[in-house]
Amino acid sequence: MAVLWLDEISADDLEQVGGKGASLGELTGAGLPVPPGFVVTAGTYRSFIEEAGIDEELFEAVDVDVEDSNALADAADRAQELITETPFPDDLREEVLEAYREVGDGDAFVAVRSSATAEDLPDASFAGQQETFLNVTEGRLLERVRECWASLFTQRAIYYRQEQGFDHSAVNIAVVVQQMVDADKSGVMFTSHPSTGEPTMIVEAAWGLGEAVVSGAVSPDNYVIPRESDDEVDVTVAEKKVMHVKDEATGETVEREVPEEKRDRRVLEDEEIEALVDLGERVEDHYDQPQDVEWAIVDGDVYMLQSRPITTIDEDASASAKADLTEGLADPTKGVTDGSGTATTSSTESADTTASDEVIVDGLGSSPGTASGAAKIVSKLDDLAKVGEGDVIVTEMTMPDMVPAMKRASGIVTDEGGMTSHAAIVSRELGVPAVVGTTNATSVLEDGQVITLDGEKGHVIEGKTLEPEEETEPVEEVRPQSPVKPMTATEVKVNVSIPEAAERAAATGADGVGLLRTEHMILSLNQTPEKFIRENGEDEYVTQLVDGIRGVADEFYPRPVRVRTLDAPTDEFRQLEGGEDEPDEHNPMLGYRGIRRSLDRPDVFAHELEAFRRLYEMGYDNVEIMLPLVNDAEDVYAAKSLMRDAGIDPDKRKWGVMIETPASALAVEEMAAAGIDFASFGTNDLTQYTLAVDRNNEHVADRFDELHPAVLRLIGDVIETCREHDVDTSICGQAGSKPDMVRFLVNEGISSISANIDAVRDVQHEVKRVEQKLLLDSVR
Numbered sequence: 178m179a180v181l182w183l184d185e186i187s188a189d190d191l192e193q194v195g196g197k198g199a200s201l202g203e204l205t206g207a208g209l210p211v212p213p214g215f216v217v218t219a220g221t222y223r224s225f226i227e228e229a230g231i232d233e234e235l236f237e238a239v240d241v242d243v244e245d246s247n248a249l250a251d252a253a254d255r256a257q258e259l260i261t262e263t264p265f266p267d268d269l270r271e272e273v274l275e276a277y278r279e280v281g282d283g284d285a286f287v288a289v290r291s292s293a294t295a296e297d298l299p300d301a302s303f304a305g306q307q308e309t310f311l312n313v314t315e316g317r318l319l320e321r322v323r324e325c326w327a328s329l330f331t332q333r334a335i336y337y338r339q340e341q342g343f344d345h346s347a348v349n350i351a352v353v354v355q356q357m358v359d360a361d362k363s364g365v366m367f368t369s370h371p372s373t374g375e376p377t378m379i380v381e382a383a384w385g386l387g388e389a390v391v392s393g394a395v396s397p398d399n400y401v402i403p404r405e406s407d408d409e410v411d412v413t414v415a416e417k418k419v420m421h422v423k424d425e426a427t428g429e430t431v432e433r434e435v436p437e438e439k440r441d442r443r444v445l446e447d448e449e450i451e452a453l454v455d456l457g458e459r460v461e462d463h464y465d466q467p468q469d470v471e472w473a474i475v476d477g478d479v480y481m482l483q484s485r486p487i488t489t490i491d492e493d494a495s496a497s498a499k500a501d502l503t504e505g506l507a508d509p510t511k512g513v514t515d516g517s518g519t520a521t522t523s524s525t526e527s528a529d530t531t532a533s534d535e536v537i538v539d540g541l542g543s544s545p546g547t548a549s550g551a552a553k554i555v556s557k558l559d560d561l562a563k564v565g566e567g568d569v570i571v572t573e574m575t576m577p578d579m580v581p582a583m584k585r586a587s588g589i590v591t592d593e594g595g596m597t598s599h600a601a602i603v604s605r606e607l608g609v610p611a612v613v614g615t616t617n618a619t620s621v622l623e624d625g626q627v628i629t630l631d632g633e634k635g636h637v638i639e640g641k642t643l644e645p646e647e648e649t650e651p652v653e654e655v656r657p658q659s660p661v662k663p664m665t666a667t668e669v670k671v672n673v674s675i676p677e678a679a680e681r682a683a684a685t686g687a688d689g690v691g692l693l694r695t696e697h698m699i700l701s702l703n704q705t706p707e708k709f710i711r712e713n714g715e716d717e718y719v720t721q722l723v724d725g726i727r728g729v730a731d732e733f734y735p736r737p738v739r740v741r742t743l744d745a746p747t748d749e750f751r752q753l754e755g756g757e758d759e760p761d762e763h764n765p766m767l768g769y770r771g772i773r774r775s776l777d778r779p780d781v782f783a784h785e786l787e788a789f790r791r792l793y794e795m796g797y798d799n800v801e802i803m804l805p806l807v808n809d810a811e812d813v814y815a816a817k818s819l820m821r822d823a824g825i826d827p828d829k830r831k832w833g834v835m836i837e838t839p840a841s842a843l844a845v846e847e848m849a850a851a852g853i854d855f856a857s858f859g860t861n862d863l864t865q866y867t868l869a870v871d872r873n874n875e876h877v878a879d880r881f882d883e884l885h886p887a888v889l890r891l892i893g894d895v896i897e898t899c900r901e902h903d904v905d906t907s908i909c910g911q912a913g914s915k916p917d918m919v920r921f922l923v924n925e926g927i928s929s930i931s932a933n934i935d936a937v938r939d940v941q942h943e944v945k946r947v948e949q950k951l952l953l954d955s956v957r
């Protein structure tokens with residue numbers, strides 16, 4: 178049997194059907210309404226390669242030194258070619274197609290998903306490495322199955338198996354083929370309260386396909402259903418402006434406006450709620466723990482698309498929860514977030530109404546979303562211990578060693594800083610709402626006081642939010658649902674400052690990383706590079722860099738990742754162990770930082786370059802080197818020569834500079850002659866140095882204007898010169914996330930734009946709009 182139907186599969190078939198296949202099979206077997214489908218088993222893949230006689234050649238082809246990037250690339254090409262060019266034997270072809278014809282009405286749209294059979298074994302996390310194809314029909318089914326098999330042999334997959342000590346010939350792959358559900362309505366359901374575990378079901382529902390709810394493109398209706406009392410279902414009907422539907426012609430998922438009469442209409446009928454509650458109870462019973470279920474309704478029939486255990490239940494809250502949980506959180510000091518927040522609780526609770534309207538602290542909204550929680554004033558590092566899950570950190574300015582606490586926090590408020598400060602950058606990447614530059618938060622707010630902050634308006638009010646909170650999942654919320662991502666000629670990339678944000682950044686669908694700041698990796702070591710090297714050795718320092726960069730390079734591979742060499746001002750280094758040896762500068766922003774420090778300490782810079790060399794050797798050919806704060810071609814020639822000394826061939830690798838000083842903007846032609854591949858505008862610094870406005874000084878924040886004509890003149894001239902010399906241009910400063918700047922840059926002909934994680938989607942759309950307008954103008 179080449180295929181196994183989902184209803185024939187049990188958890189024991191893991192080896193034959195992989196983790197995904199086994200879990201869908203288990204749910205089907207439990208009588209739950211899973212869309213029909215089958216699995217092309219791992220055994221089938223195995224006999225395909227064996228009967229065609231390509232198995233030995235395949236495993237020999239991938240038995241290479243994976244540290245040799247050329248050999249690795251050749252191995253992957255050869256292995257994939259062997260699979261995709263080997264025809265299906267007739268009997269197998271017939272069996273798979275026959276099974277397909279039994280799904281739906283014979284011309285169903287199906288999802289074709291890889292399910293590697295070592296996926297769920299300990300230490301073998303291949304998840305996400307293999308292909309998935311949506312909206313497949315008979316014509317391309319076999320080709321897609323073979324492409325899933327071939328995806329077992331991408332460069333990264335080969336590299337990983339080798340690294341983890343897996344024998345290539347021992348890893349197999351199954352392929353799940355499952356009917357896609359063309360939903361009239363869909364959403365998610367928590368079978369128990371997602372923060373307290375109480376028997377309250379929470380359902381979110383919207384029109385059309387589930388992607389709209391999961392991706393956050395639409396605010397869904399919200400239904401809170403007490404399971405153990407006769408209390409009424411608490412319904413909040415949202416205005417649902419858009420829906421995702423299947424395009425009849427192409428089968429692709431597209432976004433459409435919801436017809437006027439349905440926008441404010443309640444999505445779920447009472448009987449449908451009953452059917453969902455029944456389904457939720459069955460799933461919860463089956464797994465014996467609360468579940469987070471994705472569901473869909475087609476012609477009145479309820480389907481279950483996915484079920485996972487709820488991992489956000491707070492044991493303490495669960496123990497102390499009061500009976501009526503529909504009125505908010507059981508623990509008033511436990512924070513909640515919405516917008517882009519790292520919500521640990523559900524959107525689906527009705528709002529608590531304890532907040533007042535009076536703004537008690539005002540600053541710059543620097544990371545969108547609202548958050549409520551107990552304020553924790555952090556004035557020294559020891560205070561970080563008191564920051565619990567869901568608290569709001571209130572501090573003068575955040576520091577790299579606060580990042581773990583920032584991850585626990587539901588929100589962040591600072592006295593100091595602007596939109597490009599540490600607090601603003603890191604909180605945006607973590608998806609934690611933040612208000613910065615308030616000047617007085619640490620003196621006005623009290624430790625333990627419950628507050629709500631609005632990371633868009635920059636307001637802090639007393640008490641807990643009046644708004645209903647929304648459930649968001651930081652990674653899912655930024656993931657564009659195909660084909661929503663607009664194809665643009667100008668590349669849209671994303672900025673990453675902390676390696677932990679890489680997954681979230683990659684989920685935006687960005688075309689690569691336009692700026693990976695390495696200083697957060699170094700500063701989180703808590704020691705200056707010199708001290709770290711003294712205590713742990715050069716090799717360990719290089720390893721730290723390699724590991725940090727590699728995590729991001731992997732997440733994006735083969736999309737390019739532009740890694741900036743170290744650029745931390747001495748005042749940040751002074752906070753670290755070993756900081757006492759740092760120069761005490763009157764004006765660190767104008768001081769010993771960026772390329773000037775690297776050129777002054779080639780012995781230390783050599784370790785950074787060694788990290789790049791190792792990454793290239795390991796096959797990370799998507800890594801690019803970016804030099805910060807250069808002023809002229811002399812800086813560039815000096816750095817280029819150090820690259821050569823470190824064993825990096827500048828003619829073979831992509832490297833370039835940041836344009837952050839007026840001097841560098843004026844010298845770009847000479848730098849082009851020095852061989853740079855790209856010039857990237859660091860508008861945070863370019864603005865500060867052009868206008869003489871300290872970017873971190875809240876007293877002059879209103880004068881910090883990246884769109885000032887002087888800044889735009891420099892940028893426009895650089896783009897023009899670079900175009901003449903075939904040098905790519907990009908922006909990686911905060912202004913790349915602003916629509917006005919995006920419009921200006923695309924009109925000027927910039928090659929790529931790198932935005933903050935939360936802004937990528939809007940920037941993609943803005944770029945598309947401007948490009949289309951340019952095209953239209955050219956033909957009109």
Ligand code: PEP
Binds near residue numbers: 692
């Ligand atoms: C910039 O200056 O615009 C930039 C991106 O670098 P940083 O903010 O790290 O100085």
Ligand code: MG
Binds near residue numbers: 805837859861862
């Ligand atoms: Mg800069």
